[in-house]
Amino acid sequence: MAVPEITESYTGSVNRLTLGATSQSGGTRATTVVVGGAANVVYGGSDTQAGERPVIAIDVLDSRPNDWPEYLSEPYKDVLDSPAAWAKKCVDEFGAEIICLKFDGIHPEKGDKGADHAVSVTREVLEAVGVPLILWGCGNDEKDNQIMPKVSEAAKGENCLIGTVTEGNYKSLTAIALADGHNLITEAPLDINIGKQVNILAADMGFPLEKIVTFQDTGALGYGVEYSYSIQERQRLAALSGDKMMAMPVICDVGHEAWRAKEAKSEDAPDWGRADKRGPMWEAATAICLLQAGADILRMRHPKAISTVKDFINELW
């Protein structure tokens, strides 16, 4: 009996999007990164339909983190106070293709730092590394609205990816990202309908759909990864069916979420195996799961987890 042909009739594909701008395009980046482009489900059809290689963005925090488990902060211990040195280390030693600059320190409960601080950190990191940047707010609407527009302006022309905007808070950041020529992250709380709604809201303000990346909230392995997984699969299928409002590349916040899991961070749990290896394994396994469901950009933290996932991506894409 002959093996039948599989013929899929997908009409759409995931948008392709470029991050970073070199001097030819009005920026100062040494490299740019293209994400998205998949024209089939993950491993569906032939590898020519797989789109661009998923990419890892390594997190750099604007201020020294106080709550990082020892095994996570250890590889960064000499640079935690200097975002520029931190970013440089990520690029030079851990092969970061993108740096995600995360502004936790502006949060009212985590330092409450002001715009001057955020702007100078942005400038220093842009200076220190040549890779494209993601600029990610703290999640407090008021502070983000106050500070992220200034961060955006400081990186004008660099074609960064900036966010996040939500259903309830999208206007000011969408407007400034548009004005400064950045790409935008739309966020929804594990709800595919809200996810689409935020994209529509941003589009209504004139923001180009092909410059949007969606963030559907990430659940860590053991803590809801299956919700992110199925939403991403549904989003990919919607994109393939031609839904323009769902055809955006997907970003996942893997590092932060995975290291909240007690399986990753508990130092005192011998039944779960070696504490120094558990965290990186948990982070890597979370990332691998999300790749199976169509993640395009993974925000990650531990160098060991990053190298595991990078090897996997290079093998598969």
Next chain:
Amino acid sequence: MALSGLEIFKLLPKTNCKECGKPTCLAFAMQLAQKKAKLEDCPHVSEDAKEKLAAAAAPPMQLVKFGNGDNEVQVGRETVLFRHEEKFYNPTVLTVTVSDKLSGEELNKRIEKINSLEFERVGQQIKVNAIAVVNESGSSEKFAAAAQSVKQGSELAMILCSDSPEAIEAAVSKTSDRVPLIASAKEDTAEQMAKISKDNKCPLVVKAPSIEALSQLSEKVKSGGVENLVLTLEDKSPRESLYNSTRMRVLSLRKVFRPLGYPTISFIQGDESEQVAAAASLICKYSNIVVVDAAEPEVILPLLTVVMNIFTDPQKPVQVEPKLYSVGEPDENSPLMFTTNFSLTYYTVESDVESSRVASYILVVDTEGTSVLTAYSGDKLNEKVVADAIKKSNVEEHIKHRKLIIPGYVAVMSGKLEETTGWEVMVGPRESATIPKYLKEVWQ
């Protein structure tokens, strides 16, 4: 694949005799297609039609069982490519290898170690549920002896891995009562392996270098009378494995291509990190049995958690029992907070309270497995529900104070809740992650 009403109609006698109770053969065919009628109701249907209809009604993927008693495992009979379409039914059997090069104390230690790979997560037990004995020694006697030791040292289901029919024969003769899965029959050993499988009523893995060759081999073995088959492709890189595994799943489910309508098994190679990556991806992408060499808990726990998460029924939120939980060893002055019985919500809160190192009580309120905001907007979480939970839990006997910390997202219910319960309501953080800070700074 299910036949349409018209396709079924073509197989019926088309006499409109009404003996089935329906006015016409076409009406009967339509009801059959919707599973509202049974074929037996038609007294005149031909044997040929019966066979065709039965074949079409068979599930597209075979169910295969191995092991015995409480440790029997079953794999296969999956119905969808994406879990959100329905759900994945039979969780991937995570298997760890034992080499037959080991003997004596070393062998027993390895078996013990695999036996101990059992964990409790979110109220459920998860564990490695099979052991693969691998014929690395090249000797039939050593292989049979190792299989015998595994049988004695472990209750887990067994997989016997050797390309040599003599070695398999020797090992099966010692272990057939445990119904091991035999791995594997190849083109040149298919007849001998099939005979062992048939004689001992053990399921069989068939192995070939390509999907095309595998289809032919499975057909051949099946026509020889062995129906409980598991499929594998030999010597594939993770990339080839994942693309092929996906193609095979599409062919078996969407095309109902019977020669590939069986569960699959993957043997994972590489260092620990490579094994975690390859195993996690193959659990997600359709391998029903995943065999790894790594036996360290830090490798196995994440993989078992992947199985648990991916095989969760997406239609049914996982719930925890609504009652009073203690974190650490709380006393009569410890804080009390409430959350919902959606397991993800509860375990996130529990984990954050734990990391605060402030011994606390968590009162879990029955919201039918929904999260805080969803429950509140659906009126499954209101002052009455919380007041009931306080009463039922007898928490008043455990603590002296009358202060209740509530999730920040439902701050709006504070007033009514104070009125109904007479307790002092303290509005906690919106995000669970800030609970430690809250307990340390505000609770005092």
